[in-house]
Amino acid sequence: MKLRIETLAEVIYVIPEGRLDFDAAPDFQEAMERLLGGGTTQLPAVIIDGAGLEYASSAGLRAILLAARAAQRAGILFGLCALQPAVREVFDLSGFSRIIAVHADRATALARARQGRP
């Protein structure tokens, strides 16, 4: 899995590309901890853009859950957008859609961030 980070307007977009499986989850988790844990992020919102994410297993979902918790502790709005159907399915099945914001696209995520809502 490749991971890109882009800052646009008031939002940091985290863009994973490929597979978020047991193999990729530790690196992803570490990158998210760097972004969310050290007080380094000054912007109000971090959004995972899932357009290039083809696959996520429970290992990947756990890493996303831990990132959401770190964001909550740091007072940073956190969410996902543009999930592919297969990833959306496991996200819904796991119940994570109820506790982590999922937006249709970047525009929706940005609008919510500007309102100060996840």
Next chain:
Amino acid sequence: MTAQRTVPAEASQLAVLNQFLRDFWTAAALAPARMGSFELALEEIFMNLVMHTRQPGIAPRRVELTLSLGSDAVTMMVEDDGPQFDPLSLPPPDLTANLADRSLGGLGVYLVRNVMDTVSYARIAGRNQLRMTKRLAD
């Protein structure tokens, strides 16, 4: 059509089994979109077995994957030579817990039960056998 592959119970072998699954799917001329559930179930079940190898005495040594194409469904069977363990006996995760309290465990098997049509466990001839089936059409 049936295909079988045996590998050591090591994390690095998941890539081998994934390739085996992709090859089976291609050979059977099945729709690629239908493979995702099997890919997910394979990772969840195989990695659960591999994680057990960290606990001495309960480690399976080898894992056998069998894929079968029926008239309207694909069956995936995962067998291992470890001590008796039924993953379906694990409690489901609490889906109503809030973000801070949500447990990190139990999610993999829960996902498998939900993406497959049927999942069953049996202990046969000293081996654990997990059989998963999914229809090829909705």
